[in-house]
Amino acid sequence: MGNAKIEKVTEELITPILQNEGFELVDIEFKKEGPHRYLRVYIDKPGGITLDDCQKTSEQLSDKLDEVDPIEENYFLEISSPGLDRPLKKxxxxxxxxxxxxxxxxxxxxxxxxxxxxxxxxxxxxxxxxxxxxxxxxxxxxxxxxxxxxxxxx
The missing domain is CATH 2.30.30.180 (Ribosome maturation factor RimP, C-terminal domain)
Structure with a gap:
């Protein structure tokens, strides 16, 4: 499955999770860095995202990804806030x-x-x-x- 398709499937899986929590999806990227692959999801909310928010989202998304299993190779799932230099996408x-x-x-x-x-x-x-x-x-x-x-x- 191509990177764009993996990102799209991830967006479909995470959208209801984020809506339920009141979080906003900022960006999703599936990248190879060195020998490893990373699925990164950037989320935000008014007042900023906490470590607990990232952990909770990661656990819920990980369960959904295990069910659907859209990624064949090994990868690391990272959930984080967009940071101070947040990209504007939408x-x-x-x-x-x-x-x-x-x-x-x-x-x-x-x-x-x-x-x-x-x-x-x-x-x-x-x-x-x-x-x-x-x-x-x-x-x-x-x-x-x-x-x-x-x-x-x-």
């Missing part, structure tokens, strides 16, 4: 984090730059709109974007 993420400072990394440069940082104005018809200091409004087509994530300020 349209609802772009609404939820309007007004926040985000970092947008591109596959190919626009105006000789592959990284933009600014205030997120939103996602409109597959175009990310940012307000960048000393530049103003910048519009970036979503298909050119490798990742959009919350910027971390120290």
């Amino acid at each position: 349209a609802s993420d772009f609404d939820k984090f309007k007004g926040e400072i985000v970092e947008v990394k591109l596959y190919e440069p626009i105006n000789n730059s592959k990284v933009f940082e600014g205030e997120l104005l939103g996602l409109y018809e597959n175009v990310i709109k940012l307000n960048i200091a000393n530049v103003g409004l910048v519009e970036i087509p979503k298909e050119k974007v490798a990742i959009t994530k919350l910027a971390i300020k120290f």
Whole structure:
């Protein structure tokens, strides 16, 4: 089974678990790192995810994965919060984090730059709109974007 299909099956299995707990699915990835494979599920909730939340979700999802058994090879299941530099994936993420400072990394440069940082104005018809200091409004087509994530300020 391909990675995308494994991620889709995992999403179908975990969605009712998360809805029951009041958690939000942020992302799912099935990756090979070195000799090992990892199924990572990133979850969130208002106020943040705790270690207990991750443990409870892991146990419930693990049981479901054992029943369905969609992954032939050995793998590690990891449940975690998206962290401070949370990636924005879904349209609802772009609404939820309007007004926040985000970092947008591109596959190919626009105006000789592959990284933009600014205030997120939103996602409109597959175009990310940012307000960048000393530049103003910048519009970036979503298909050119490798990742959009919350910027971390120290």
